[in-house]
Amino acid sequence: MSFKERVNKEFSPRMWVLLLMAVAFSAILIWRLYYVQLLDKGAYTSEMKKQIIRPVRIPPVRGRIESINGEVLANNEPSFSLDFYLPEYRRPGVSKYWTAAENVSVFIKEIEARIHHHANISTSFIEKALRRREKDLGISLQKKAKTKEAFEQQKIRNQLLRKEKLESLVVFKDVLPGLIDQVKSLNLPNSLEWRDAQLLCHLDKIKVDEGLGSYSRTGKALIQELDALCLAMGREHEVELEDVVQHLYRKPALPFRGLSDLSLKDRSVLAGRKTKRYQVVMTPKRIYKDNYVFSHITGYTGRREPSSHEDIDDYFYFSPELWGRTGLEYAYDKELAGKGGKELLYVNRTGFAVDKVKGLGTENSIIEAKHGENLRLTIDEEAQAIAYDLMKDKRGSMVVMDIYTGAILVMVSTPSFDLSRIRHFDYYKEIVRDAPSVPWVKLPRAMHNRAVQAAYMPGSIIKPLVAGLALESGLIDEDSIYDCDGAYKLGKSSKIRCANRWGHGKLNVTKALEVSCNPFFIDLAVRLGMEDLVGLYERVGLGKFPIYEEGISKRLSYESKGSLPDIELDNRIGELAYIGIGQGKIELSPIQACAYIAAIANGGNLLKPYLVDEHLDSLEKNIISKHQNHFRGDLGFSQKTIDLIHRGMFDVIHGSNASAKAGRTDEGITLAGKTGTAQVPYYEKNEQGKTKLGADGKAIRKIQKNCWFASFGPYESPRYASIVLVEDGNSGGRVLLQ
Numbered sequence: 001m002s003f004k005e006r007v008n009k010e011f012s013p014r015m016w017v018l019l020l021m022a023v024a025f026s027a028i029l030i031w032r033l034y035y036v037q038l039l040d041k042g043a044y045t046s047e048m049k050k051q052i053i054r055p056v057r058i059p060p061v062r063g064r065i066e067s068i069n070g071e072v073l074a075n076n077e078p079s080f081s082l083d084f085y086l087p088e089y090r091r092p093g094v095s096k097y098w099t100a101a102e103n104v105s106v107f108i109k110e111i112e113a114r115i116h117h118h119a120n121i122s123t124s125f126i127e128k129a130l131r132r133r134e135k136d137l138g139i140s141l142q143k144k145a146k147t148k149e150a151f152e153q154q155k156i157r158n159q160l161l162r163k164e165k166l167e168s169l170v171v172f173k174d175v176l177p178g179l180i181d182q183v184k185s186l187n188l189p190n191s192l193e194w195r196d197a198q199l200l201c202h203l204d205k206i207k208v209d210e211g212l213g214s215y216s217r218t219g220k221a222l223i224q225e226l227d228a229l230c231l232a233m234g235r236e237h238e239v240e241l242e243d244v245v246q247h248l249y250r251k252p253a254l255p256f257r258g259l260s261d262l263s264l265k266d267r268s269v270l271a272g273r274k275t276k277r278y279q280v281v282m283t284p285k286r287i288y289k290d291n292y293v294f295s296h297i298t299g300y301t302g303r304r305e306p307s308s309h310e311d312i313d314d315y316f317y318f319s320p321e322l323w324g325r326t327g328l329e330y331a332y333d334k335e336l337a338g339k340g341g342k343e344l345l346y347v348n349r350t351g352f353a354v355d356k357v358k359g360l361g362t363e364n365s366i367i368e369a370k371h372g373e374n375l376r377l378t379i380d381e382e383a384q385a386i387a388y389d390l391m392k393d394k395r396g397s398m399v400v401m402d403i404y405t406g407a408i409l410v411m412v413s414t415p416s417f418d419l420s421r422i423r424h425f426d427y428y429k430e431i432v433r434d435a436p437s438v439p440w441v442k443l444p445r446a447m448h449n450r451a452v453q454a455a456y457m458p459g460s461i462i463k464p465l466v467a468g469l470a471l472e473s474g475l476i477d478e479d480s481i482y483d484c485d486g487a488y489k490l491g492k493s494s495k496i497r498c499a500n501r502w503g504h505g506k507l508n509v510t511k512a513l514e515v516s517c518n519p520f521f522i523d524l525a526v527r528l529g530m531e532d533l534v535g536l537y538e539r540v541g542l543g544k545f546p547i548y549e550e551g552i553s554k555r556l557s558y559e560s561k562g563s564l565p566d567i568e569l570d571n572r573i574g575e576l577a578y579i580g581i582g583q584g585k586i587e588l589s590p591i592q593a594c595a596y597i598a599a600i601a602n603g604g605n606l607l608k609p610y611l612v613d614e615h616l617d618s619l620e621k622n623i624i625s626k627h628q629n630h631f632r633g634d635l636g637f638s639q640k641t642i643d644l645i646h647r648g649m650f651d652v653i654h655g656s657n658a659s660a661k662a663g664r665t666d667e668g669i670t671l672a673g674k675t676g677t678a679q680v681p682y683y684e685k686n687e688q689g690k691t692k693l694g695a696d697g698k699a700i701r702k703i704q705k706n707c708w709f710a711s712f713g714p715y716e717s718p719r720y721a722s723i724v725l726v727e728d729g730n731s732g733g734r735v736l737l738q
Contacts (some may be wrong), residue, residue: 053344056254057306059321060338061284063372065298065328067381068409068613072289074298074329076510079285080262082229082270083255084222086248088277091217097134100208102127104201107188108171115179119171126201129169137161140176155209162204173198199244205711219244220371225277233266235259253345254319286322289381291419293388296449297379297411297611300422306340327449328611331556332375333613335615341369362376371618378407378613379626387412396726397450397590403598403712403721405629406607410547410722411591413450436689439682441445442728452546455562455587456725459676461710462582464600467509469536470524471641478644481506488519490573496522496581513648513654516675518581525580530571533579534564539633540596540606547609564589582676590723593710596635597674598721600649601712603642604635630634648675660709672718673711677729680704704728 042240065074094102105123112119133581134140139158145151175197184194191205212220219241230237239258247256251349259266262280270280286301288294303320323337324330343366387398400410419428431446448454451469470476486494486503498504504511512520525533537543544565549558565575565585578584591609599606608630615625637645653663660675684700692700707729712721 009209012616023315027489028402041363053317054344056345057319058341058343058367058369059319060369061371061649062286062322062338062342063336063374063618065375065377067338067377067379067384068407070376071381073294073377073379073381074286074288076284077287078282079260080267080280081257081264081283082259082262082558083281084226084258084278085255085276086218086222088254089221089225091216091221092216094211094217095127095131095216096208096211097127097130098123099204099210099212100130104189104191104206105434107186107192108201109174110186111183113148114183115172115175117172117175117179120173121169121171121201126169126203126206129203129375130206130208131164133165134208137165140469159206162208165204167203169201171199171201171205175199215245216241216250217704218248222258223258227451229270230288233269235266244470246688251319253278254279256689287418290385291421292392292416293385293412294379295327295416295419295422296325296413296451297377297384298419299329299330299331300325300419302423326447327556328377332612332615336372336375338372338618339370342367355414369569373618373624374616375621376614376616377611378402379411379611380409385412388414389415391726392416394726395444395450395728396715397454398722399451399590399594400592400722401598401609401719403602403607403718404596404605405596406609407611407613407627408591408611411451411611413448415444415446417446426556437685437687438687441680447506449556449558450725451590452556453558453560454589455560456589456706457583457584457586457678457680458588458593459678459706459708460518460582461593461597461674461676461708461723462579462586463513463516463521464649465536465540465596466524466528466533466580467513467648468600468637468641468645469528469532471644473528475524475527476509478510480506481508482512482517482520482523484517484519486519488577490577494574496577509619510644510651511646511657513645513674514651514659515657516652516659521580522577525576526573528580530565530567530576533576534567536577537564537586540599540635541592541632542586542596546589546591546595547611554708560589562586562592583640583678590725593708593725594723597712597723598709599635600637600642600645600674601718601721603639604637606634608632624631646672649712653711661713663709669713670715671711671713672715673709677705678708681705713723 016344061076064072064076066072097493097718101123104126108119108121111117131140137158139161142154142158171192177197180194180197189205191202191207193200193202217304222244223239223241226237228237235258246257247254258278264268267280269280288298288300301322302325303321304323305619305657306321306323322341324333329336383400387400387410391398391412396412396414398410398412399408401408417431418427431444434445441470471478483506484498484504485502486501487497489495496518499516503519504515504517507515507517512518542562544560545559548559563585565579570585575584579586595607595609610630613627614623616623652658652669652673652675653660660673663669663671663673681701681703684702686692694700705728707726709724710722712718
């Protein structure tokens with residue numbers, strides 16, 4: 001029989017089909033291996049990189065804030081921290097029996113070190129004894145409780161079972177009494193007991209709860225070493241086990257920061273310990289000049305994870321970075337913050353960093369962080385310090401502004417707060433805590449920037465605006481006379497009294513400004529009407545953010561708009577009378593007041609106040625942007641009207657009946673000004689914060705006087721406008737002498 005005949009006889013058609021299929025599948029498999037390993041290796045290499053390489057964000061260095069004179073108000077200085085490398089502390093997870101045994105072994109090892117004796121039992125011996133005993137009692141065979149209530153009940157039953165079987169192990173025996181005395185001071189757990197010359201370990205008293213996972217044991221090992229280091233340095237730490245565990249869950253490839261702000265002594269202690277487990281690293285720390293003087297202007301920073309950054313999706317891990325919390329640090333956070341860099345790390349399957357990537361194809365493994373940009377302010381550092389010294393013992397604010405540019409030279413708010421301690425929790429809690437027995441108007445509110453965040457009734461400093469509108473409307477002229485008899489009657493039984501009980505008699509507009517006659521300006525307000533008066537107040541910037549404007553400047557944190565009455569709802573003679581003298585439903589901030597006083601001083605040009613003059617690059621070689629004078633409008637007053645207001649404000653200080661004689665000086669700048677006193681009612685409170693009641697059962701109502709002094713100078717050729725506000729004073733003309 002031929003070979004062909006034998007093959008046809010032994011192989012059926014079905015077997016031929018199977019053989020052909022096997023050859024076809026082998027060819028496909030070979031082609032697929034060739035395609036994956038040679039032709040399509042790029043895609044798999046890219047996927048592999050994603051699994052073993054992690055991009056890490058490198059925090060940038062924050063930019064500086066400088067005064068107009070170039071004095072640095074906010075900068076960075078080197079700060080030393082202690083970082084722990086988590087892979088060096090890795091521990092495997094253990095059962096609840098090992099955890100319980102390990103908790104006891106800590107004390108046994110301490111005794112071993114003190115008496116120089118070896119214990120008869122080890123951690124593993126205790127663990128095996130506990131495991132055997134729990135099995136005998138049937139505890140280890142129990143099914144895990146499904147609810148928290150069932151679990152708690154199971155724990156109680158297990159405790160009762162353990163107490164039924166008493167069993168003890170001998171840890172040390174035949175110990176000399178003198179050696180026992182050396183360890184008597186140790187605060188041992190209930191499971192360890194000295195009995196005569198031996199130490200017993202009572203298994204029934206060992207607490208057996210839950211085992212420790214790998215992260216918990218790793219964190220426990222790290223904290224034990226941190227405790228030892230702090231003992232050597234003579235300081236404390238605030239690290240909790242949960243802090244380390246959370247760090248391991250979220251970013252195991254990054255070092256864990258155990259201590260910050262290491263002193264020279266701390267660093268000298270650590271310098272003598274050579275180890276790969278931890279390292280002293282240098283990081284930038286935000287510092288400020290004259291911590292109280294500029295605190296409300298610069299504001300301060302805190303640390304948070306940069307989750308809101310536009311490029312945050314480009315990184316797998318990132319550390320907390322500085323961000324502005326208040327003031328200019330907040331308003332210009334994006335410019336000051338800089339841009340984060342990038343570093344690539346090799347990680348293992350558990351996420352721990354193995355090594356830095358030195359280079360990977362055409363992609364850069366390290367991109368340096370970009371330094372933050374700098375700000376140059378309009379603030380005059382020397383003038384700010386002088387103003388703060390004048391105001392530091394008062395509750396209030398002082399603002400000085402260039403009347404031709406809107407540049408703010410001085411912006412003080414008191415009481416202030418210490419920027420060097422603001423990140424300390426106890427200090428922060430102290431200055432933000434409000435005593436319940438202190439009424440709101442008398443609270444210190446040190447974090448509150450009274451210059452821009454507060455809103456006050458302006459009192460008589462609003463009167464120059466009322467006079468100007470009346471003059472322009474033709475209601476009065478410089479020769480118009482009003483006869484003040486000591487009160488303005490609103491109806492048959494209601495009236496608003498003048499500061500001069502018997503009245504000022506006959507007076508014109510300049511004299512009315514000099515003596516601040518209430519009936520004169522109430523009469524003007526009633527004749528002008530609510531619509532015209534509120535329209536003027538809106539035109540000068542009341543009811544609007546004083547500094548912020550979209551596309552022009554940044555908004556300071558919690559900047560106040562102030563408030564104005566509703567033209568329709570509040571259009572009553574009583575409301576109209578009060579807003580004509582700066583009382584009632586009208587409130588403004590000192591910066592808003594300074595802006596309209598500046599307009600009066602410069603001839604009527606309304607300017608937008610600003611704090612940032614130049615925005616510079618990180619090296620201060622190029623100006624990115626410079627503030628351009630921003631005119632907001634015009635008062636609409638003629639030069640004749642402006643001159644009359646100037647004359648009246650000059651007489652407020654230099655006239656025969658001047659209400660602000662304290663502003664006179666034989667040397668220096670000749671000022672024109674206006675005083676104001678706004679009465680603010682409040683109720684006394686008891687220790688629980690409830691309103692106090694008098695003997696008649698009614699709430700005890702009192703009045704606080706908020707005192708203003710608005711001015712500009714030099715009078716002959718004005719250049720600067722200023723506002724001083726003091727809460728709880730006597731009068732605007734005398735408060736600065738207190």
